[in-house]
Amino acid sequence: MIDTIIQESAAKAFRKVYSAEVESGDIIIQKTRRDFEGDFTINVFPFLKLTREKPEISAEKIGAFMIENAPELERFNVIKGFLNIVVKPEYWSGFLSKNFKDPDYGIRTEPSGTSVVIEYSSPNTNKPLHLGHIRNNLIGWSVAEILKANGHQVIKVNLINDRGIHICKSMLAWKKWFDGKTPEKEGIKGDKLVGDCYVRFDRELKSEIAGLVQKGLDREEAEKEAPLMAEARKMLQDWEKEDPDIRGLWKQMNNWVYDGFDKTYERLGVDFDNVYYESDTYLLGKEIVEEGLTRGVLFKKDDGSIWADLSDEGLDEKLLLRADGTSVYMTQDLGTAQLRHDDYNPDKLLYVVGNEQNYHFDVLKIVLKKLGRDWAEGITHVSYGMVELPHGKMKSREGTVVDADDLMEEMHATAAAMAKELGKADDLSDEESSSLFEMISLGALKYFILRVDPKKNMLFNPEESIDFNGNTGPFIQYTHARIRSLLKKATDRSIKPLNEIFTGEMQPKEIEILKMLYSYTSVVADAGTTLSPATIASYAYDLAKEYNQFYQEISILKEEDLEKARFRLTLSLFTASVIRSAMFMLGIEVPDKM
RNA sequence: GGUCCAGUAGCUCAGCUGGAUAGAGCAACAGCCUUCUAAGCUGUCGGUCGCAGGUUCGAAUCCUGCCUGGAUCACCA
Numbered sequence: 001m002i003d004t005i006i007q008e009s010a011a012k013a014f015r016k017v018y019s020a021e022v023e024s025g026d027i028i029i030q031k032t033r034r035d036f037e038g039d040f041t042i043n044v045f046p047f048l049k050l051t052r053e054k055p056e057i058s059a060e061k062i063g064a065f066m067i068e069n070a071p072e073l074e075r076f077n078v079i080k081g082f083l084n085i086v087v088k089p090e091y092w093s094g095f096l097s098k099n100f101k102d103p104d105y106g107i108r109t110e111p112s113g114t115s116v117v118i119e120y121s122s123p124n125t126n127k128p129l130h131l132g133h134i135r136n137n138l139i140g141w142s143v144a145e146i147l148k149a150n151g152h153q154v155i156k157v158n159l160i161n162d163r164g165i166h167i168c169k170s171m172l173a174w175k176k177w178f179d180g181k182t183p184e185k186e187g188i189k190g191d192k193l194v195g196d197c198y199v200r201f202d203r204e205l206k207s208e209i210a211g212l213v214q215k216g217l218d219r220e221e222a223e224k225e226a227p228l229m230a231e232a233r234k235m236l237q238d239w240e241k242e243d244p245d246i247r248g249l250w251k252q253m254n255n256w257v258y259d260g261f262d263k264t265y266e267r268l269g270v271d272f273d274n275v276y277y278e279s280d281t282y283l284l285g286k287e288i289v290e291e292g293l294t295r296g297v298l299f300k301k302d303d304g305s306i307w308a309d310l311s312d313e314g315l316d317e318k319l320l321l322r323a324d325g326t327s328v329y330m331t332q333d334l335g336t337a338q339l340r341h342d343d344y345n346p347d348k349l350l351y352v353v354g355n356e357q358n359y360h361f362d363v364l365k366i367v368l369k370k371l372g373r374d375w376a377e378g379i380t381h382v383s384y385g386m387v388e389l390p391h392g393k394m395k396s397r398e399g400t401v402v403d404a405d406d407l408m409e410e411m412h413a414t415a416a417a418m419a420k421e422l423g424k425a426d427d428l429s430d431e432e433s434s435s436l437f438e439m440i441s442l443g444a445l446k447y448f449i450l451r452v453d454p455k456k457n458m459l460f461n462p463e464e465s466i467d468f469n470g471n472t473g474p475f476i477q478y479t480h481a482r483i484r485s486l487l488k489k490a491t492d493r494s495i496k497p498l499n500e501i502f503t504g505e506m507q508p509k510e511i512e513i514l515k516m517l518y519s520y521t522s523v524v525a526d527a528g529t530t531l532s533p534a535t536i537a538s539y540a541y542d543l544a545k546e547y548n549q550f551y552q553e554i555s556i557l558k559e560e561d562l563e564k565a566r567f568r569l570t571l572s573l574f575t576a577s578v579i580r581s582a583m584f585m586l587g588i589e590v591p592d593k594m
Numbered sequence: 595g596g597u598c599c600a601g602u603a604g605c606u607c608a609g610c611u612g613g614a615u616a617g618a619g620c621a622a623c624a625g626c627c628u629u630c631u632a633a634g635c636u637g638u639c640g641g642u643c644g645c646a647g648g649u650u651c652g653a654a655u656c657c658u659g660c661c662u663g664g665a666u667c668a669c670c671a
Contacts, residue, residue, distance in 0.1 A: 033614065043613055045651065055651085081651090082614060124671070164671060278671090305669070314597085315667090322669045329671050358598060359666050385599080386664080393664095422633065440633085452607065456600065457664070464605080464620075468633050471607080471619040478633050486630060538608060541618080552626095552635045559630095572630095594633075 002087055002518070003029055003040065005072055010042055013065035018058075020050035031515070037077055038084025039515060045081045055081030092514040093502040093567070099517075100497065100574035106520035106581060112151035117344050118144050118382075120352035121270070122159045125257045126166040126198045128191040129264050131387050131394065131402040131460060132354070138446055138587060139384055139454050140352040141270040142533035145585045150528035155344055158272040159336055162254050163279040168235040170194050171249050172228070173201035183256050189263060189405070190256025197253075204228060240326065264404050269442065269587050274343075276336055282327045285335030289320045292371050308367050318363050333364050334371075341375055348378045350531075355383040355455065382531055385457035387449075402462065411441035411466060418468050424594060436591055440474050443588045447473030450586050451537040471541055473588055476579060479544035480590040482551065483576035490557055490569050497573055498566040509550040513571060516543050520578050524585075533586055540582040547575050 007024040014022035028046075032038035044051070044059045051058040056078055063076035063083050074088040099105045120140020123129060129137075140156070147154045174181070174197045183190040205228045212222035223229065238246045265271065289306055292298040298308050298320060306321040320331055340349060351361060361381035368376035386393065394401045415437040419425045425433035444466055451471070452458045468474040490496070506514075520539070527535040556572060559565040580590050 028611090028613095030613085035615075041614090045613070048651080080614065161671060166671070303669095319669055324669090326669085328669065332671085354665090355599070356665055357671095362598095383599090388664090418633075424631090424633075448606095456607090459606065461606080467620070469620085470633095472633085474633055475619095478631080482631055482634085489630060534608085538618090541608095545618085548634060549636095551630080555630070557630050594631085 002072060002091060003522075005070055006040055006042070006066070006085060009066045009070040009073070010062060012069065013062045014047060014050065017061050017065055018051050020047065022047065022050070031519070032084050036079060036082075036084055037086065039087045039511075040085050042083045042085070043081060044083055048081075059083040089506050089511065090501065092511055092518075093506065095518055096514060096567075096570060096574060097499060097501050100570050100577070103577060103581075105517075105574075106524050106578065107149040108151035108524075110151060111153065114151075114348065115153040115155070115344065115346040116144075116147055116348045116350060117155045117157055117340050117346040118147070118350040118352065119157050119159055119340075120144075120382075121265075121272070122161065122353065123261060124161045124164075124166055125194070125254050126170045127195045128189070128260065129404040131404065131407060134268065134404050134407070134445070135384060135387050135449050135458075136352055136354070137265070137268055137270045138449050139382065139533060141587050142450055142536075142585060143350070143352065143382060143531050145587070146524070146527045146531070146533065146536065149524050149585060152528075155273045155346070156271065157274045157276060157340065159276045159278065160258075161278050163239070163282065165232055165236055166198070167250065167253070168232045168239065169201040169205075170197040171246070171253060172232050172235055173197035173204070174249070174253065177204075183259070189260035190253075190258075191260030191264075194253050194257050194260075201228070201232075267408055267442075268404070276339065278332050278336070281335040281339050282332040283335070284339055285331035285333070286321065286325075286327055288334045288338055288371065289331060292320075295371075297370050297372075308363075308370065310363065310366055313366050315363065315366070318367065320367070330360070330364065330367070333360075334367065337364065337368060337376070337379070338373070341373070345375075346378070348380060349375075350380050350382050352382045352384065355385055357381070358383055380531075382454065384454040387458055387460050390459070390461050402460070407462075408442070408445070410462075411445050412437050414466065415441035415444070415468070415474075419594075436594060439589050439591050440468070440477060440594065443473030443477050443583075443590075444468060445473075446586055446588050447476070447537060450533040451541070453534050454532055473583075473586075474594075476540050476544040476583060477588070477590050478594055479547055480576050480579045480583075481592060481594040483547070483572045483579075484592040486556060486569065486572055487576075493557060495557060495562070495565055495569060497570040498563065502563065502567040502570075504561065504564050504567065507554060509546075509554060510568070510571060513543075513546055513550060513575060516546055517574055517578055520582070523582075527585075536582050536585050540579060540586070543575065543582070544579060547572070 004024070006029055007027040010027045011022045011024040014020045027042060029040045029042055032041045044055055044062065048055060048058060059078040059081060063078060063085065066085065067073050067076055072088055072091050074086045076083060076085045118140060121133065121137050123133060144154045144156045177200055178197055181193065183193050186193060205226060208226045208228050209222045212225060213219060217225065235246060239250060289298065293300060293306055298306055300306050303323040305319060305323040308318045308320055310316060310318055318330065319328060321327060337349065353361070358381065361379070365376050365379050389400060389402070391400065419433070419437060425436065428436065448466060523535060523539045527533065554568065556568040557565055559568060583590050
């Protein structure tokens with residue numbers, strides 16, 4: 001690897017020329033800025049204390065030594081304290097011929113020995129999936145693929161929150177106002193029907209509360225006293241007592257929801273290796289809490305509720321079990337964490353969950369450690385920001401949620417309209433064009449969401465944000481399609497990729513692309529550390545943009561010098577392969593034609 | 595009030611283990627299709643990197659304070 005060669009050579013230079021104690025790891029190399037000549041740059045400022053000479057002179061001496069001693073390096077120049085190094089073109093062409101056929105270039109195929117369980121999606125069963133879930137699912141799936149590309153063994157899991165007061169609300173509403181209605185009869189997805197029930201409950205409850213307030217109760221009281229709420233709570237108790245009628249309805253409605261979710265997941269292209277249900281795990285959580293109590297790690301209040309004292313960690317006390325013995329969110333999460341550890345014994349447990357739960361995961365980790373679970377150290381909360389709309393947050397009550405299915409459908413329609421306008425799909429069958437539009441619209445959606453740093457809140461403007469031009473998924477897909485079409489043309493003209501090392505002269509643009517392809521390996525590794533698909537997205541865009549400029553300026557197949565044409569074709573193919581690989585990690589398919 | 599996160603071009607976002615003149619896209623304007631796909635390319639316009647200090651050869655990047663926005667501190671999940 002050329003960067004290690006440079007590091008070692010520079011370190012050696014410092015040792016020989018200045019007798020300074022410098023290890024290769026101390027040398028920070030960066031890509032040379034575009035406006036200067038060179039491939040890599042070493043900044044000598046940090047070493048001036050050792051050299052005791054002016055920056056220019058130090059850099060000059062180090063550079064001279066390196067060129068003398070490292071055969072891969074061609075020449076150097078010095079600007080202020082910056083030592084710019086030019087790598088021999090043969091190195092780059094050698095790199096190309098060695099790697100262009102490798103479909104796994106840049107990704108680590110040998111196991112790293114680290115195993116990871118990653119939870120994402122984690123829906124409630126009372127509402128359809130919305131834009132916020134889309135961000136969650138995309139980040140989760142993508143992070144999982146990025147970790148795989150780093151050689152980790154990855155298990156993707158979903159945790160379905162299928163119990164609790166929210167699902168009782170939907171059930172109650174169904175019994176009261178939707179009795180007899182099914183997704184089949186209504187002709188809608190199951191999750192939508194159950195969501196309608198939930199919305200109806202909320203509406204009825206609101207008016208009930210309003211009525212009570214009018215009768216003179218204060219707001220808080222009214223919310224507690226409302227008969228609908230009491231009925232829902234009663235239902236939850238019956239559910240915990242395993243009342244057969246309630247359980248039957250619960251199962252049926254949940255199954256409707258799962259059918260609906262499955263369709264959404266499939267269209268989004270996300271999947272899971274295992275699915276956990278809170279109804280299966282919350283009892284285990286209770287056991288863990290009991291165990292903590294007997295071990296004296298937790299304490300019981302007079303009313304019988306069980307708590308963890310986290311004041312020594314700078315946090316408050318945290319409730320783990322209610323006085324009536326029913327579990328809370330944290331109880332369940334203790335159980336699921338334990339279960340996941342027992343099932344897979346992973347090195348790392350990742351949770352892709354919104355940043356509004358940062359505190360929750362801090363607490364979860366601390367409580368588990370207090371309970372003697374050393375493996376809790378491996379818990380990482382992959383926290384992501386909210387998706388905001390131009391008019392503020394998404395609020396289900398105000399009807400401003402962007403439904404996942406609707407959004408994908410609209411995107412598809414927009415992609416189709418755009419393609420038609422551009423005359424792109426004229427020679428395609430209906431089936432072919434539909435699958436192409438799907439690829440493009442999902443590419444746009446996924447790229448748009450994944451290109452922003454997960455931890456930041458992001459704005460989603462349905463009208464303006466989803467674009468097919470510029471820094472978008474379709475732009476990258478287009479670049480790939482262009483190259484694939486080039487390959488086809490090349491085959492027609494019997495031009496083959498160049499297996500041997502190219503000996504001709506290379507254009508700056510060509511070297512630029514080769515350098516970018518070379519850096520793919522470290523980009524993948526980076527993304528694996530930062531757990532950020534945005535790293536990959538921005539790389540894919542930069543590469544595609546660089547290639548498009550190259551494509552525009554330099555003729556590839558029309559080049560008369562056959563070796564040159566073959567070299568450029570090879571470079572193009574390698575670019576397409578890396579684009580495909582990077583886009584795969586974002587869950588984005590790339591078409592051969594568009 | 596405590597804690598955490600964010601604030602970069604009119605808008606959406608990169609850049610943040612300190613390094614050279616802070617980058618893209620969108621929007622606006624001017625060009626480029628007889629030529630390997632114009633969902634493309636080129637150019638112009640656009641910035642006191644929230645504010646104020648500090649650290650040092652050097653700060654968008656690190657530290658402190660402040661301002662603004664968000665999240666959280668629930669016997670909701």
